[in-house]
Amino acid sequence: MTKIYFDNNATTPIDPAVKGAMLPYLSNLFGNPSSGHNFGESAKFALNQSREQIGAFINGSPSRLIFTGGGTEANNTAIWSAISTFPFKKHIISSQVEHDSVLSPLQFLQDRFGYEITLLPVDSNGGLDLSQLEAAIQPDTALVSLMGANNETGVLWPIEKIGDICRSKSVLFHCDAVQMAGKIQIDVKQSPVDYLTMAAHKLHGPKGVGALYAQRSAPIAPLIMGAAQEGGFRAGTENVAGIVGFAKACELCSQSLPEYH
Numbered sequence: 001m002t003k004i005y006f007d008n009n010a011t012t013p014i015d016p017a018v019k020g021a022m023l024p025y026l027s028n029l030f031g032n033p034s035s036g037h038n039f040g041e042s043a044k045f046a047l048n049q050s051r052e053q054i055g056a057f058i059n060g061s062p063s064r065l066i067f068t069g070g071g072t073e074a075n076n077t078a079i080w081s082a083i084s085t086f087p088f089k090k091h092i093i094s095s096q097v098e099h100d101s102v103l104s105p106l107q108f109l110q111d112r113f114g115y116e117i118t119l120l121p122v123d124s125n126g127g128l129d130l131s132q133l134e135a136a137i138q139p140d141t142a143l144v145s146l147m148g149a150n151n152e153t154g155v156l157w158p159i160e161k162i163g164d165i166c167r168s169k170s171v172l173f174h175c176d177a178v179q180m181a182g183k184i185q186i187d188v189k190q191s192p193v194d195y196l197t198m199a200a201h202k203l204h205g206p207k208g209v210g211a212l213y214a215q216r217s218a219p220i221a222p223l224i225m226g227a228a229q230e231g232g233f234r235a236g237t238e239n240v241a242g243i244v245g246f247a248k249a250c251e252l253c254s255q256s257l258p259e260y261h
Contacts, residue, residue, distance in 0.1 A: 163192025
């Protein structure tokens with residue numbers, strides 16, 4: 001019996017070229033990128049090259065890209081960065097249809113620390129009323145966190161308009177772009193987004209690796225602390241093989257996006 005897979009919104013199979021790019025870093029190129037010898041330097045070179053490739057994929061500065069263990073960690077880091085920077089602001093806006101990696105930390109902040117969480121509704125087509133968003137922003141709003149594409153319906157939201165509203169109100173905007181990356185061209189230099197998150201396994205890369213992109217004006221507070229990996233913003237030895245696979249997946253998507261559209 002032939003089995004056909006229809007659940008690419010949940011995860012995608014690894015592209016053979018991605019697997020091929022990863023294999024050397026699962027065998028002879030096994031070094032720790034923080035080590036100062038040849039083995040470590042080879043891993044560090046691959047890490048830096050991957051950062052450049054993924055940065056180019058979203059037209060962003062590689063130095064503002066932080067590798068994480070997946071989209072969930074990246075989303076949590078964006079939220080943590082906003083509330084850590086503005087501890088006196090106790091209001092966050094999101095939507096009723098966000099991924100649990102956004103809704104769960106917001107629920108935690110509400111239950112444990114008394115944050116006010118506004119969850120915007122959607123209409124029967126999954127659309128968002130931007131006038132409701134604008135009206136919901138308060139002087140003590142620390143963050144607006146809204147996805148770019150819904151992980152269940154695929155509905156797209158007007159990220160540029162959302163970002164413009166947030167900037168007009170001087171509020172940080174986090175976009176969970178996990179379902180957008182690889183399907184729609186992303187340009188963080190043109191888009192008014194402060195934080196943007198991605199996950200490799202949604203675009204034919206490996207599981208267990210993601211990224212948070214933060215604009216130069218967006219503060220970053222480490223969620224995981226320890227040594228100085230990722231510029232001190234995410235401690236822990238980097239998953240070099242996974243990151244190399246992530247970069248290869250982005251490269252392949254960049255080649256196919258014009259044809260896709």
